[in-house]
Amino acid sequence: MNQEIAEHKLQFKLQLSATRRGARLARLLATEELRSWGLPFEGPAHVIAELATNAATHGRVPGRDFRLVMASDADTLRIEVTDVRGDRLPVQQAIGLRESGHGLIVVDALADRWGTTRGPFPCKTVWAEFDLPMWGR
Incomplete structure (x- = not known):
């Protein structure tokens, strides 16, 4: 588990199949958890949908899950x-150049910060952060 996560008070973890259904479940279950925490969920739900879909599409290895x-x-x-x-590290594509890769434009627009961390081998983690005081918390 990432050091940044270990220092937080509220935590939610899911391991899901790297399928479209798994990606959809990640968004739905995470949205409900954010509601229970009393946090705004619309922006984070879109980011979760994009990152989970990328994990299920581009990060998929048959028989292996992804973790949220x-x-x-x-x-x-x-x-x-x-x-x-x-x-396979994510690359944000310019609009109009390719049919895929535009989801990271959404992540970049909604999250305050995002990036990628390699490891442990053979894994990578794509992360996004939202500043909460900006949301009036």
Whole structure:
């Protein structure tokens, strides 16, 4: 587990199949958890949908799952999606150049920060953070 996550008070973890159904469940279950925490969920739900879909599409290895972790403290909501394709790092595409890769434009627009962490081998984690004080918390 990432050090940034370990320091947060509220935590939610899911391991799901790397399928479209798994990606959909990640968004639905995470949205309900965010509601129970009393946090705004619309922006984070879109980010979770994009990251989980990417894990199920581009990070998929047959028989291997992806993991979603959310954590929150008074200042930050952190979302992490880990898959087993550390050799495939996400690349944000310019609009119109390709049919895929545009989901990261959504992540970039909604999250305050996002990035990728390699490891442990063969995994990678794509993470996004939302500053909570901006939401009037």
